[in-house]
Amino acid sequence: MVIGGLGTDAHDPDHMALLVANTAFGGTFSSRLMQEVRAKRGWSYGASSRAGFDRHRDAFTMWTAPAAQDAPACLSLQLGLLEALRRDGITEDELTFVKRYLVRSHAFEIDTARKRVHQKLDELLYDLPEGYHETYLKRIEDVTLEEANAAVRRRISEDDLVIGVVGTHEEIGEAIAAAVPKLAEVKVEPYDLE
Template sequence: MSPPVVLVEHDPKLPVVELVLATRTGSMYDPSGREGALNLALKTLTRGAGALSGDRLEEHLDRLGAEFSAGAEVTTTHIHATVLRRNLEAFTALLRDLVARPLFEPEEVSRRARALRADIVDSRDDDRTLAGRHFRRGLFRGHPSGRPVAGTPSTLPTLAAVDVRSAYTHAFTRGNVVCGASGAITEVEARALFGCVLEALPEGAAPSGALPDPQPLRGRELLVVDKPDRTQVQLLIGCLGTRADDPDHVPLAVGNAIFGGTFTARLMREVRSKRGWSYGATSRLYRDRARDAWSMWTFPAVTDAPACIALQLQLLERWVAEGITARELSQAKQFLIRGRAFDFETPSRRLSHRMDEAIHGLPEGYHRTYADRVAKVTVEQVNRAVRRRITPRDLLVVAVCTASASLEALKGVIPGLSRVTVVPFDTD
């Protein structure tokens, strides 16, 4: 068994300690029909562990001045705690119970499932969240990356304590956990603390965590999330992007900065600065172990939405067909390289990068050397990466809007539509 991975960023300036435990697997292993099991397990941790009931445990956490959060992603999970340094010793015992001796009592699991279900219902008030949720489901149809990490209002009530315990035990084994500490804690202290937590976990290596790449879309699809009385259209338009280890990833990230990653990028300039059509106009390249997404986000008024979509598609096609200029590349490089100073400003940020490398299987020092790789990117590499990875003909357009007011106009400005779907905003 290899020794546990413990990463430490010591800085005693503030009397605060941050502790992180992350796993290299996530909700991808939730069984079909049991979506949300691992996330529910993590959300139930504070509802009883060791000899403490949920109520006593939560009181104790607050008394120590501890922030505790836990949750799952598709390929990872995290347990994150921040505590006042003077209470670290008392917190260590609590953390050991939380991580290694959770009770998962049936009534507490059900209680938390009901709370998470209510959160999902409430989140339908946020149009951006709705757009994001439907975008991922549509883009990664049939792939683990498109499954609902937090479950759905239908799956959550069916999850039993046994599902939750099984999901947690599968993920939290000694060989699958990466530990990190930052702030007013030394490496010796951190190793002792995590040693004490990890020794109580079951043996077990990291599962493979390998994910196949999702299938790309074929053609352009419009998915309208129908919600009453909208004054705006929340728009997410995108396609697949790159894997984390794809040689195109860094050139594409640079290309994305030029297209929609900064305040002076093409998208922001054309949509917001020149026309005032949307408060935000940005694009983003995501990164995970499997090929993840690239998307652009705007939210124009209902009356401007058709023209805004048409403009965005034009900009996208031009970006792919004509590429970028040397001047744009120079500007983006300076922004990306100089801005790295902030990524290492605090112990917490430094730790976050090292944890990212460890749990996503990136080479050690990936973030420290990121600026060097950006510096070497050429115009040709960017243009090649954009052409290879961004697919203007195969796109998903998600629009959260009032269908009766917007659907026909939106259809009219997206050439080559192969599929149009309308779903009510309050479906699962």
């Protein structure tokens, strides 16, 4: 199951703040999404979200893989968690934890010559701001709680989402549709669509 919408562009002034907030929401094993979906309920082995960069505005996405019988409740929970994130934001404790995590884990992003070359290529191929990777740690450390929460409210929508569910429509289709407030459209594709 994938839920997503527009996210951020690396040139947005609040790009890094959104990446930090997203890490608290769904970017680590101790994140809200993982704790609520996997640890507390056991609905999916993995539960994560991503707000990355691309040549143009990249998507914000959440992924889970619940069993068919758990999919509607899992979807409803994820949408509720997203709503709470936009309304309440992340906490100071979450911010402190993820900033420390991102700074400490950064060593694994630059520990080989190949990875460092790939970062240079990223900047060229994705039209990243000059020095995107070189200034990464400082920009992470500079993110404030207010900036992180404002970025979530500004960049992530609850209303313009696309939700993709792999399953049997006859088995879960109605329950999935009922789990989505303000559902605009349902499109069912055959499993063997080419």
